[in-house]
Amino acid sequence: MTLVDNARRGRRSIFARRPFFTLALVVAVGYVLAAIFAPFVAPYDPVAQDFNAMMQPPSGAHPMGTDSYGQDILSRVIFGARYALIIGFFAVAIGAIGGLIVGLAAGLSGGWAEWALLRLIDSILALPSLILAVAFIAILGQGVDKVVIAVGLSMIGPFARTVRADVLQVRVQLFVEAAGLMAIPRAVIIWRHILPNVIYPLAVQVTIRISEAILVSSSLSFLGIGVTPPTPDWGLMIAEGRAFVSFAAWMSAMPGFALALLLIALSIVGDGIREEFDPKLRGKS
Amino acid sequence: MNLLSIDALTVDRGTARILDRVSLDVARGETVALVGESGAGKSTIATAIMRLLGDARISGSIALADAGDLLALREPDMVRLRGRRLSMIFQDAGAALNPAYTVGAQLVSAVRRNLGLGKRDAHARAVELMTQVGINDPEARLSAYPHQLSGGMQQRVMVAIALAADPDLLLADEPTSALDVTIQAQIVRLILAQTRARGAACIFVLHDLALASQACDSVVVLYAGQVVESGPVRDVLDNARHPYTRQLKSCVLEIGRDDLVAPEGTVPSHEDMPAGCRFATRCPRAQDRCWADAPPLETARGSHRFACWNPE
Amino acid sequence: MPTPPRPVFELKDVEKVFQVRKPGQRFGRKTVGLRALDGVRLSVEQGASLALVGESGSGKSTLLRVLLGLDAPTDGQARYRGRPIRAVRDEGADFARDVAMVYQDARGSLNPRMTVGALIAEPLRRFAVVPAPEIGARVATLLTRVGLPADAAGRYPAALSGGQVRRVAIARALASDPSVLVADEAVSGLDVSTQAQLLTLLRRLQQDMGLTLVFITHDLGVASFLCEQIAIMYLGRIVETGPTDAVLTSPAHPYTAALRDAAPKFFEPIAEPLPGEIPSPLDLPSGCRFSGRCPRVQPDCHARDPHLARSRTRSVTRSVACLHPLAPVDGAGPVAPANPGPAPEQTRPD
Numbered sequence: 001m002t003l004v005d006n007a008r009r010g011r012r013s014i015f016a017r018r019p020f021f022t023l024a025l026v027v028a029v030g031y032v033l034a035a036i037f038a039p040f041v042a043p044y045d046p047v048a049q050d051f052n053a054m055m056q057p058p059s060g061a062h063p064m065g066t067d068s069y070g071q072d073i074l075s076r077v078i079f080g081a082r083y084a085l086i087i088g089f090f091a092v093a094i095g096a097i098g099g100l101i102v103g104l105a106a107g108l109s110g111g112w113a114e115w116a117l118l119r120l121i122d123s124i125l126a127l128p129s130l131i132l133a134v135a136f137i138a139i140l141g142q143g144v145d146k147v148v149i150a151v152g153l154s155m156i157g158p159f160a161r162t163v164r165a166d167v168l169q170v171r172v173q174l175f176v177e178a179a180g181l182m183a184i185p186r187a188v189i190i191w192r193h194i195l196p197n198v199i200y201p202l203a204v205q206v207t208i209r210i211s212e213a214i215l216v217s218s219s220l221s222f223l224g225i226g227v228t229p230p231t232p233d234w235g236l237m238i239a240e241g242r243a244f245v246s247f248a249a250w251m252s253a254m255p256g257f258a259l260a261l262l263l264i265a266l267s268i269v270g271d272g273i274r275e276e277f278d279p280k281l282r283g284k285s
Numbered sequence: 286m287n288l289l290s291i292d293a294l295t296v297d298r299g300t301a302r303i304l305d306r307v308s309l310d311v312a313r314g315e316t317v318a319l320v321g322e323s324g325a326g327k328s329t330i331a332t333a334i335m336r337l338l339g340d341a342r343i344s345g346s347i348a349l350a351d352a353g354d355l356l357a358l359r360e361p362d363m364v365r366l367r368g369r370r371l372s373m374i375f376q377d378a379g380a381a382l383n384p385a386y387t388v389g390a391q392l393v394s395a396v397r398r399n400l401g402l403g404k405r406d407a408h409a410r411a412v413e414l415m416t417q418v419g420i421n422d423p424e425a426r427l428s429a430y431p432h433q434l435s436g437g438m439q440q441r442v443m444v445a446i447a448l449a450a451d452p453d454l455l456l457a458d459e460p461t462s463a464l465d466v467t468i469q470a471q472i473v474r475l476i477l478a479q480t481r482a483r484g485a486a487c488i489f490v491l492h493d494l495a496l497a498s499q500a501c502d503s504v505v506v507l508y509a510g511q512v513v514e515s516g517p518v519r520d521v522l523d524n525a526r527h528p529y530t531r532q533l534k535s536c537v538l539e540i541g542r543d544d545l546v547a548p549e550g551t552v553p554s555h556e557d558m559p560a561g562c563r564f565a566t567r568c569p570r571a572q573d574r575c576w577a578d579a580p581p582l583e584t585a586r587g588s589h590r591f592a593c594w595n596p597e
Numbered sequence: 598m599p600t601p602p603r604p605v606f607e608l609k610d611v612e613k614v615f616q617v618r619k620p621g622q623r624f625g626r627k628t629v630g631l632r633a634l635d636g637v638r639l640s641v642e643q644g645a646s647l648a649l650v651g652e653s654g655s656g657k658s659t660l661l662r663v664l665l666g667l668d669a670p671t672d673g674q675a676r677y678r679g680r681p682i683r684a685v686r687d688e689g690a691d692f693a694r695d696v697a698m699v700y701q702d703a704r705g706s707l708n709p710r711m712t713v714g715a716l717i718a719e720p721l722r723r724f725a726v727v728p729a730p731e732i733g734a735r736v737a738t739l740l741t742r743v744g745l746p747a748d749a750a751g752r753y754p755a756a757l758s759g760g761q762v763r764r765v766a767i768a769r770a771l772a773s774d775p776s777v778l779v780a781d782e783a784v785s786g787l788d789v790s791t792q793a794q795l796l797t798l799l800r801r802l803q804q805d806m807g808l809t810l811v812f813i814t815h816d817l818g819v820a821s822f823l824c825e826q827i828a829i830m831y832l833g834r835i836v837e838t839g840p841t842d843a844v845l846t847s848p849a850h851p852y853t854a855a856l857r858d859a860a861p862k863f864f865e866p867i868a869e870p871l872p873g874e875i876p877s878p879l880d881l882p883s884g885c886r887f888s889g890r891c892p893r894v895q896p897d898c899h900a901r902d903p904h905l906a907r908s909r910t911r912s913v914t915r916s917v918a919c920l921h922p923l924a925p926v927d928g929a930g931p932v933a934p935a936n937p938g939p940a941p942e943q944t945r946p947d
Binding site (some may be wrong): 200 | 665669689690692694698700702705706707709710711718719723738773843
């Protein structure tokens with residue numbers, strides 16, 4: 001492949017080549033914007049109760065209807081995006097940073113330290129992240145910040161495993177040996193040669209796992225052990241609407257739909273980024 | 286009449302013209318070398334003959350004696366030709382053999398498919414083939430898995446599979462490039478002896494001009510998807526008319542050579558390909574005309590042909 | 598520190614044994630020793646160019662790792678300017694600066710996430726070759742020296758062709774101003790014109806910079822073009838060594854002759870190839886390890902294992918490990934087939 005080939009290929013924008021990715025990105029960005037500008041976008045206060053307008057079906061005044069307290073569901077969904085994204089982002093940040101440290105240590109240490117770290121990762125991985133998050137909530141208590149920490153801690157295991165796998169793969173690469181031949185200190189080799197080749201796949205993992213974090217946090221709320229009412233959290237809203245699902249389905253359906261759409265959009269964006277920046281997948285196309 | 290006659294074969298993939306009006310003939314029992322550097326399209330020709338090019342756009346014709354234009358055949362007819370009249374061996378025999386089956390299973394299945402033999406006869410034929418390709422203790426080797434054999438042995442098995450049905454034409458795509466030099470000579474001699482014994486023609490895809498001169502009757506020199514020179518090896522390699530053929534030959538390092546003038550530049554990418562002669566960007570003898578018009582293949586003497594406006 | 602008369606590399610009876618699982622055992626833990634190097638003697642003088650030639654399994658890659666100090670020999674001595682390689686290597690950056698390496702897989706030896714400029718700047722900075730402000734200019738100089746445009750510095754290896762990547766690897770190796778360049782199949786797998794470009798480049802660099810060159814190759818044409826000295830390896834041993842021209846014109850070891858004859862030559866008939874394949878190092882034949890494939894094998898070859906020894910019939914610089922070496926052929930051109938000639942004068946190993 002020549003210089004020109006690559007340059008030309010790069011010039012055709014990713015958006016033109018991947019229409020689904022573009023659509024999903026627009027949706028995801030829409031959620032982010034709605035979350036940031038929620039007070040300006042939402043027609044009502046998300047926690048303003050109006051007992052004159054309880055359980056109204058979708059209408060002009062309330063496009064997504066109202067819930068059993070007369071709260072406007074659209075406004076709650078919009079504010080709910082804030083919580084979903086904040087929890088998703090920070091929980092994944094905790095998981096990724098923790099996973100990077102543990103994974104790097106496990107991949108580079110060798111000997112008994114590697115063994116101990118691997119057993120730690122294995123034991124975390126033995127439990128699904130939801131169960132683990134439930135356990136952390138039981139220790140930490142409820143609230144948005146606790147949910148962030150609980151979900152984040154529960155994700156360290158999966159992140160650490162992928163980081164370690166990448167480290168094992170990178171550290172035997174020829175360029176690492178070549179750096180060693182140049183008497184470059186080990187810390188510098190790790191920093192300059194190993195870390196960048198681990199960080200990129202990790203960044204891709206982050207985009208994919210944000211949706212998992214949102215799902216787990218919503219599940220916690222749904223189970224009633226995540227954030228506390230009347231916080232406009234989607235999982236909580238779905239749980240609240242559960243009792244009325246036979247005659248006021250919109251109460252659960254609207255936040256459920258919002259959640260599903262965001263998760264799908266994030267997955268497509270994550271896949272797109274992975275396929276675009278993973279050299280292994282790129283070589284095959 | 287020729288066994289195989291390729292006329293104006295053009296292959297496009299995306300915006301890239303991988304082969305550009307390639308014409309060549311293969312007589313019965315003839316050994317032809319396709320030589321050139323990477324990107325010259327030598328493997329593409331072999332793959333096009335087998336009709337295994339996938340989604341590329343193909344025009345021109347590939348006429349096989351008694352079968353007509355291969356490009357016009359229906360797929361089931363083509364399937365019947367592959368293995369029986371045309372067969373192919375590859376550079377990486379290890380990858381061409383299925384790791385999940387013993388070499389015996391693969392050889393016997395090829396024999397049964399292409400010769401329609403029963404199990405017992407097929408096995409006997411497989412043993413015979415293994416002996417022909419120089420594998421000692423064929424019964425034992427038949428029950429080995431590909432990874433248990435060395436690269437040279439794997440290539441021998443590939444030759445046995447390819448020749449199982451006595452094809453008219455064997456396509457050998459760099460069959461020895463992945464092997465050690467002493468094994469290389471063994472495999473080349475094996476392929477030559479076995480094709481000769483069967484009266485089969487052979488197209489060797491090679492990058493080594495010296496090997497081409499040793500192994501083949503005639504040679505086709507390709508550059509960036511075009512035939513620049515073709516004909517009997519002696520005529521083409523000892524009396525080259527095209528500057529590229531001379532350059533390619535001058536780069537072959539025989540033992541004891543001390544003078545080496547490296548050519549400038551590289552093959553242009555498909556976006557920057559000149560409209561006329563594709564070698565113009567590197568040619569020491571290029572004229573204005575070379576950039577504008579592609580030179581046609583002209584006859585030098587007998588079947589020796591070259592495509593150059595300003596030949597040596 | 599280095600004292601001039603000392604050879605750059607000196608190997609004395611170097612052995613390298615790897616413990617591998619016993620063949621045929623799928624689950625067992627029993628291991629056997631695989632002798633990748635077996636009594637290798639080699640000396641590389643300052644300013645020399647040595648080609649190490651052998652087929653796969655000959656141990657040339659292992660020898661390379663010993664020379665670079667990546668593997669310690671199991672037995673014997675491997676010295677760099679008179680001192681054990683491993684010790685010199687562990688001591689500090691001097692060895693790393695003085696001995697540079699070009700890998701066969703040049704692309705794999707370059708971090709894909711770094712630009713060409715950053716890759717070449719790394720050794721410049723590590724060894725403080727030039728003051729920091731001049732690094733950019735030195736990178737440009739090095740790129741020019743290997744025939745790449747200066748703007749290649751901003752590119753990533755993935756955007757370069759195979760030949761260009763090799764040039765980058767060479768530029769990077771030369772960045773530390775080494776006196777020794779070790780190259781592993783640095784021109785194999787390339788098109789002939791690209792190979793010719795790299796070979797002329799390497800030869801010019803070697804002459805201009807006075808490099809000591811250790812060049813691993815399987816191609817005798819490349820070896821004879823680039824290197825004054827040659828060492829032929831077979832199954833973990835050096836079987837013949839000496840000046841390249843002399844060795845290839847009239848090989849003393851039948852294996853050298855076979856290698857030479859196997860190399861393609863214009864319009865020559867394809868020579869009778871050696872029978873069989875390199876045996877497994879776990880299952881060596883008794884006596885001479887080449888005896889199983891040797892066209893000139895005699896009964897005592899199966900009994901006695903010849904060691905690399907100076908041949909009495911030849912100049913002092915040539916050594917061969919053969920009980921019945923080929924006679925020197927007077928006036929034989931490099932393409933003449935090996936002529937067994939009359940019974941050779943017997944040479945005894947020392």
